[in-house]
Amino acid sequence: MSTSQVIPAPEQPHETFVLNVGPQHPATHGVLRLKLTMDGEYITRAEPVCGYIHRMHEKMGENRTWAQYLPNTGRIDYLAAMAYGHAYVAAVERAAKIEVPPRAEYIRVITTELNRISSHLVWFGAFLLDLGGFTPLLYAFDDREKILDLLEALTGSRLTYCYYRFGGVCNDVDDDFIRGVREFVAGMWPRMKFYRELVTDNIILRKRLIGIGVISDEMCRKYGATGPVIRGSGVGYDVRKMEPYSVYRDLDFDVPVFSEGDCMARYLVRMEEMVQSLRIVEQALDKLPAGPVMTSGVPRVLKPPAGDYCFAVEAARGRLLVRIVSDNKEIPYRVRWRTPSFCNLSLFEEASAGMMLPDALALLGSLDLVIPDIDR
Amino acid sequence: MSLPEPFRLLSFLVGVMAFVGFNAAYLVWVERKSAARFQRRPGPTEVGYAGLLQPIADGIKLLSKQLIVPPGADRILFMVAPLMVMIPAMISLVVLPFGGSLMARDINVGLLMMFAFGSINVMSIMLSGWSSRNKYAIISAARIVSQDVAYEIPMLLVVITLLMITGTMNLNEIVQQQEGWFWHWNLFRLNVNPLMPLTFLIFFTCMLAEINRAPFDMAEAESELVAGAFTEYAGMGFGVFFVAEYANIVVGCSFATVLFLGGWQSPFGLWSGVWWFLLKMYALVFTVIWVRWTFPRTQFYNLLNLSWQLLIPASLFTLILVAAMMKFL
Amino acid sequence: MKISLKGIGTGFRSLMTGMRITMGQFFKQPVTVHYPHETLTMPPRFRGHIELVRDPQTGRAICYACKACEKSCPSDCIIVEGAKREGEKRKSVTEFKLDFTKCSLCGSCVEACKSNAIRFSKAYNLASTNKDEFIMDLFQKLEAEGQGGEPPKPAASETAPTRTEPPKPEPPKEEVK
Numbered sequence: 001m002s003t004s005q006v007i008p009a010p011e012q013p014h015e016t017f018v019l020n021v022g023p024q025h026p027a028t029h030g031v032l033r034l035k036l037t038m039d040g041e042y043i044t045r046a047e048p049v050c051g052y053i054h055r056m057h058e059k060m061g062e063n064r065t066w067a068q069y070l071p072n073t074g075r076i077d078y079l080a081a082m083a084y085g086h087a088y089v090a091a092v093e094r095a096a097k098i099e100v101p102p103r104a105e106y107i108r109v110i111t112t113e114l115n116r117i118s119s120h121l122v123w124f125g126a127f128l129l130d131l132g133g134f135t136p137l138l139y140a141f142d143d144r145e146k147i148l149d150l151l152e153a154l155t156g157s158r159l160t161y162c163y164y165r166f167g168g169v170c171n172d173v174d175d176d177f178i179r180g181v182r183e184f185v186a187g188m189w190p191r192m193k194f195y196r197e198l199v200t201d202n203i204i205l206r207k208r209l210i211g212i213g214v215i216s217d218e219m220c221r222k223y224g225a226t227g228p229v230i231r232g233s234g235v236g237y238d239v240r241k242m243e244p245y246s247v248y249r250d251l252d253f254d255v256p257v258f259s260e261g262d263c264m265a266r267y268l269v270r271m272e273e274m275v276q277s278l279r280i281v282e283q284a285l286d287k288l289p290a291g292p293v294m295t296s297g298v299p300r301v302l303k304p305p306a307g308d309y310c311f312a313v314e315a316a317r318g319r320l321l322v323r324i325v326s327d328n329k330e331i332p333y334r335v336r337w338r339t340p341s342f343c344n345l346s347l348f349e350e351a352s353a354g355m356m357l358p359d360a361l362a363l364l365g366s367l368d369l370v371i372p373d374i375d376r
Numbered sequence: 377m378s379l380p381e382p383f384r385l386l387s388f389l390v391g392v393m394a395f396v397g398f399n400a401a402y403l404v405w406v407e408r409k410s411a412a413r414f415q416r417r418p419g420p421t422e423v424g425y426a427g428l429l430q431p432i433a434d435g436i437k438l439l440s441k442q443l444i445v446p447p448g449a450d451r452i453l454f455m456v457a458p459l460m461v462m463i464p465a466m467i468s469l470v471v472l473p474f475g476g477s478l479m480a481r482d483i484n485v486g487l488l489m490m491f492a493f494g495s496i497n498v499m500s501i502m503l504s505g506w507s508s509r510n511k512y513a514i515i516s517a518a519r520i521v522s523q524d525v526a527y528e529i530p531m532l533l534v535v536i537t538l539l540m541i542t543g544t545m546n547l548n549e550i551v552q553q554q555e556g557w558f559w560h561w562n563l564f565r566l567n568v569n570p571l572m573p574l575t576f577l578i579f580f581t582c583m584l585a586e587i588n589r590a591p592f593d594m595a596e597a598e599s600e601l602v603a604g605a606f607t608e609y610a611g612m613g614f615g616v617f618f619v620a621e622y623a624n625i626v627v628g629c630s631f632a633t634v635l636f637l638g639g640w641q642s643p644f645g646l647w648s649g650v651w652w653f654l655l656k657m658y659a660l661v662f663t664v665i666w667v668r669w670t671f672p673r674t675q676f677y678n679l680l681n682l683s684w685q686l687l688i689p690a691s692l693f694t695l696i697l698v699a700a701m702m703k704f705l
Numbered sequence: 706m707k708i709s710l711k712g713i714g715t716g717f718r719s720l721m722t723g724m725r726i727t728m729g730q731f732f733k734q735p736v737t738v739h740y741p742h743e744t745l746t747m748p749p750r751f752r753g754h755i756e757l758v759r760d761p762q763t764g765r766a767i768c769y770a771c772k773a774c775e776k777s778c779p780s781d782c783i784i785v786e787g788a789k790r791e792g793e794k795r796k797s798v799t800e801f802k803l804d805f806t807k808c809s810l811c812g813s814c815v816e817a818c819k820s821n822a823i824r825f826s827k828a829y830n831l832a833s834t835n836k837d838e839f840i841m842d843l844f845q846k847l848e849a850e851g852q853g854g855e856p857p858k859p860a861a862s863e864t865a866p867t868r869t870e871p872p873k874p875e876p877p878k879e880e881v882k
Contacts, residue, residue, distance in 0.1 A: 070813075204591055207678045417737050686713070
């Protein structure tokens with residue numbers, strides 16, 4: 001029994017019906033709605049309908065000061081809020097030419113990578129939930145809880161951290177945090193083996209994922225899919241390597257690439273990314289320099305010089321780009337987010353044509369969508 | 377037994393119903409508790425000691441809810457389906473030998489009867505899916521029919537293998553043949569069928585598929601089809617399906633116990649009785665729960681592939697093997 | 706789909722491994738906290754809603770109504786009013802309202818405060834069926850606490866002791882204005 005075979009959809013669709021998956025459906029993890037035109041259990045056309053949780057984050061940026069917008073960054077993708085804060089803060093720093101002390105940069109990397117692991121753990125659990133396995137979700141949440149406790153002790157909040165500031169971070173890490181992170185990283189290595197034995201090697205899971213939902217790299221390029229989706233299609237595109245920001249240049253890590261393009265490849269990419277993030281966290285802790293965590297002399301009321309600035313980071317779901325336009329006022333002229341989930345979702349329509357419903361939901365799960373990230 | 381036959385039968389029917397009801401209610405509790413333990417949670421704890429009254433509270437909640445028939449649904453079929461789903465489980469238990477004399481009706485085609493009524497189960501789920509006027513429910517109904525058809529075949533082949541070995545369809549006789557030490561159980565009768573453990577595994581897999589348990593819960597794939605055929609049922613309508621699921625688990629596991637694990641026979645020839653039957657059955661029930669909380673769900677074509685490409689050839693092979701061995705040895 | 710005995714073997718073994726792992730977890734202690742009966746201690750930096758800090762010397766609020774928090778708030782949920790008392794140079798706070806229904810718990814106000822006059826409370830189980838209960842008058846709350854004879858709490862938010870919440874989720878009656 002080598003690889004699974006997908007039975008092809010009939011050539012000529014017979015009678016079709018429209019199946020509404022969502023906005024309230026267990027597989028959409030939020031208020032995404034999929035309008036599926038079905039031929040039996042085969043999908044002939046899938047139309048994602050988004051906008052149910054649109055909160056005008058971009059517009060909100062235009063009527064509050066640069067610093068007041070910081071809490072919003074944590075609410076776009078609530079699972080990987082650190083990266084969003086990082087992108088925005090770094091863009092403003094680039095605009096206002098603020099230098100960030102190295103200790104703050106390392107803390108940013110540590111917290112972002114921890115956040116990436118926690119985000120991937122949520123994806124892992126939720127994906128398995130989509131596939132009908134309930135128990136791994138709770139194991140993953142057990143591990144995630146440790147990260148959230150650490151980040152809560154550091155930042156004061158569990159999801160919407162609002163931790164980074166222009167010119168640094170607002171609290172310095174203490175020894176408890178460093179010890180806690182080291183303990184967590186040490187405890188996470190056996191857990192990765194645990195997950196591999198329990199889930200990755202499982203024949204039922206492999207049958208469900210191998211060869212299912214193949215996305216070619218052309219399709220990824222066409223729709224601008226990034227992150228684990230494109231890395232699962234054989235393109236080693238990672239912002240941390242392609243346009244290194246912060247201190248990623250000094251850290252040794254690999255970009256996991258799998259060329260199959262199926263759900264299993266994306267699954268393995270994310271599992272491997274957790275390992276790489278653990279490596280990054282370990283190295284960053286070793287290299288963590290002493291010094292201040294905030295640049296002194298950042299004005300309380302910031303007025304970046306007029307201009308158009310971008311900053312891209314690798315969020316948990318792919319390339320996250322924030323573009324800010326300043327007209328040298330207290331409030332931004334424009335804040336624009338290029339969020340990875342939106343682009344990753346956009347290929348769903350093409351990729352899911354002709355698939356069976358459970359496979360399409362597996363594909364949807366493997367894209368790792370966060371609905372507020374799509375709708376902003 | 378000095379009771380006149382009608383009273384005896386009546387008392388057994390009441391007993392069977394009580395057994396099914398009690399099991400269904402408390403297996404929900406067992407399932408919730410063990411699922412919680414598998415997931416490092418405490419499970420229900422608030423209602424009664426260790427949540428023991430939770431099933432009763434759930435039952436009261438379900439009973440107090442309105443049974444809504446969706447507009448446009450086939451009202452009669454919609455109402456009949458939950459009634460139908462309990463019948464096969466109840467009737468199957470009538471012929472099941474719990475103990476040496478603890479048996480409602482000792483008929484000589486018990487095995488056949490269990491199969492005959494076991495197949496009705498799929499009808500009720502199909503009807504509920506069909507009559508709900510819900511797209512998820514219809515997909516679910518279509519799935520369950522093809523799944524049950526696919527798994528009925530290897531299961532029957534396995535049972536035919538067993539029939540050839542035992543030579544009787546009387547369940548009580550099948551149990552009595554397995555008297556003595558545990559290597560007398562059909563599971564370990566390797567001298568007539570060296571592949572007997574494999575046969576049991578096929579049987580167990582088919583049973584999981586027949587009773588729609590994870591990882592074969594295609595009909596109620598909650599992350600795909602919301603609740604499948606039961607999506608539109610409210611209150612006790614849903615509750616009956618829920619109870620029937622556990623009743624079917626009990627029936628399936630009892631069946632496996634009787635056929636393979638020696639029924640009420642003790643594993644070392646002593647103190648045989650109903651307690652051994654219950655012990656073996658609940659061990660199997662726990663395995664069913666254990667399997668559910670370990671594996672992800674299979675995909676539909678994998679499920680069918682497993683049946684047609686693996687289980688049916690394997691069960692056919694054992695059938696031919698047993699036939700050859702009985703003929704030539 | 707090709708069927709090989711080896712494939713069946715590895716597949717079956719993977720299933721058994723999974724079963725072994727979950728059974729291993731079965732006999733371990735639960736990791737969850739049994740919430741209403743047990744509670745977690747909030748970390749020192751926990752961002753709850755804000756509360757005014759009392760000056761240990763004067764016994765009154767430190768806040769002198771500079772309105773920095775009001776300005777920094779992204780959600781416009783703080784209203785501060787101050788007035789000069791007789792014989793004092795600085796203003797002192799007379800009204801400090803927090804509209805907790807709007808508050809996003811970002812902590813900008815505490816950061817903006819130059820005199821450490823506000824800090825985060827450790828209350829996390831705030832729930833009510835009445836929306837008005839979340840429009841908190843923090844100044845009156847502070848005054849009421851003072852009359853209740855409660856000892857003044859330490860000033861800086863970092864040194865505030867972590868407190869375990871009472872065992873039952875009590876209604877936020879103290880927040881009622």
